[in-house]
Amino acid sequence: MTDICIIGGGAAGMTAAICAKRENPAREVLILEKKNQLGKKILATGNGKCNLSNTSCEGSLKVLDFFESIGVLTRTDSAGRIYPYTEEARAVQSALVSQIQLLGIRVDTCAEVICVEKQRDGFRISLANRELYAKKVLIACGGKAGPANGSTGDGFRFARAMGHKVEKLIPVLTAVEVKEDTERMDGIRAKAAVSLFFHKRKVFTEAGEVQFTRNGISGICVFNLSRYLLIPKGSSLANGFDDYRIEVDFFPEFEIDDLEKLLIKRQGDGFDGERLLQFLVRGPIANRIIELSKGDMKATVKLLKAFPLTPSGVRGWDFAQVTKGGVCMDEVDDQTCQSRLTDGLFFAGEVLDYDGPCGGYNLQHAWETGMRAGREMAK
Ligand SMILES: Cc1cc2nc3c(=O)[nH]c(=O)nc-3n(C[C@H](O)[C@H](O)[C@H](O)COP(=O)(O)OP(=O)(O)OC[C@H]3O[C@@H](n4cnc5c(N)ncnc54)[C@H](O)[C@@H]3O)c2cc1C
Structure with missing residues (x-):
């Protein structure tokens, strides 16, 4: 039985893990990531430069503080798009991974979650070859866009199985x-x-x-x-x-x-x-x-x-950058990212029903919801 299990080690999942461990170092945090490395999609963002936020996002300063705290300095272009100073997506992914290691967060890669079930005092998480138990679970599996980087819509399946409504899924930010x-x-x-x-x-x-x-x-x-x-x-x-x-x-x-x-x-x-x-x-x-x-x-x-x-x-999911639709926000507390239907169940990132335009809005949403969920889960 682990305290906090994060399913999906992408932008939202990694941020949540860091914020949870910082909030309460005594909590055991585990990330289960189906690919062989964390944050694969981040490497592909912004044409390899990672447009991580935008000055017109309300919460952009909080996100910049977070990145400063993990060692990433940023720069802003004339349209308000924010990038890591070196304009390398790898800087963002590496900084997150280093911080995860530094904080002693457990990471299992090549660990694809097949099913999540609510138990009396926690959750049972099934993988192909084993089962785990966690007191709290964060579903941060992304959407269906760019499936080559791991996001194949599993989070929607988990959400539906636990009674959540999923708004119609449509590939957007595409040709x-x-x-x-x-x-x-x-x-x-x-x-x-x-x-x-x-x-x-x-x-x-x-x-x-x-x-x-x-x-x-x-x-x-x-x-x-x-x-x-x-x-x-x-x-x-x-x-x-x-x-x-x-x-x-x-x-x-x-x-x-x-x-x-x-x-x-x-x-x-x-x-x-x-x-x-x-x-x-x-x-x-x-x-x-x-x-x-x-x-x-x-x-x-x-x-x-x-x-x-x-x-x-x-052009379909393989070419789209983002998923329109997702876990219905009426059933999720937007301040804590906790399910209103199931205690201890959280959602962050693209699995939620949010999509923004090009320009850093979608990553901003992933970092921000990851931060909120992580802090709340650690309480
Ligand atoms: C080519 C491309 C370029 C983009 N550029 C930008 C940009 O510059 N700026 C911007 O704001 N947005 C951009 N986006 C959108 C942005 O990348 C996403 O909105 C964001 O990554 C969502 O974060 P997430 O953590 O919710 O999901 P993801 O980053 O997709 O992470 C989800 C993780 O969950 C893992 N996972 C899925 N299912 C399971 C399972 N069953 N078990 C275990 N692990 C699982 C996946 O392998 C993945 O690592 C881009 C998207 C693409 C495809």
Whole structure:
């Protein structure tokens, strides 16, 4: 019988273990991690730089204090994104692992939990070849996004088995697939604004770098858009995106009339026909717009300001960064992260029903909920 058992040694689980042991060194803390090392996913975050928080998160200072206490200095870019000073995700993962070793926290790697059951005075935790007992359990198994790093949705199964409601799980922060043929634009990047419409109502817009792919679009602003592309209740994957439309504005700084005037002036200056869009947008985009507008000026301007795309889906769990949905927050105390249904049962990180945009929000949530759960469990 261990005091505290943490299932999942990712961002949330490692933070929880450290905070629990610091809060009460007498408590025995055990981390069970199914992969062969702790914090594998952290290494892949922020393109290997780990965007660990954002200045616009309410709790970012607490997180920065925590990282300072484990030896990680940070730096912030002009958009408020916070990274380790060396811009190496490995620094974050190593600092957490070193602190875990320093505090004498027990770690079992290659230890996949199969099942968690409530007993009279604690929990029974079953692995393939053994059983463990713990007074308190933290489920920090992550979501379903990026399963190569260990998060395959086990936490949702454990939560459901203990009577918790799990909100619908959807892969988000991922590329969007479209019905139109984008093959000839594959690899082209454009500074633009993307907007998402549902039943003609604009539900999302963001400027950034749009990357065309063989079958759709990608890039941070598209990842953020993917959080709003939800299959309506009663629809299926086959028809669920029919009421959505995406528009790409290649000239977000221009009003439509000013853009038209600019093009008319260019025509007068001899940039006519196929040369009209030369040096304004990349070649493959220009070719597609000229093809679609058939040379009509009004249509050309409209396509430059609102290039239409019809979403057909999003790239799945293997490519998504985050899970939308998860353990319903109505059944979890958000200050302590303890289940409202079962004493001694805690949840932290992506297993909970939270998802944020790109920019450090999702890791911030993992650290913060890990801290809260860890401290409370040690009491
Ligand atoms: C490619 C990529 C880049 C990202 N970049 C960023 C970024 O820059 N900034 C940001 O804020 N967010 C980023 N995210 C999202 C962020 O990484 C996650 O939201 C965060 O890691 C969630 O932390 P977690 O501890 O809840 O889950 P995870 O980090 O997924 O950890 C869960 C752990 O539980 C283990 N586990 C699962 N099931 C079991 C089981 N049955 N038994 C034992 N162990 C188990 C897993 O192996 C894993 O180690 C990125 C995600 C991806 C995929």
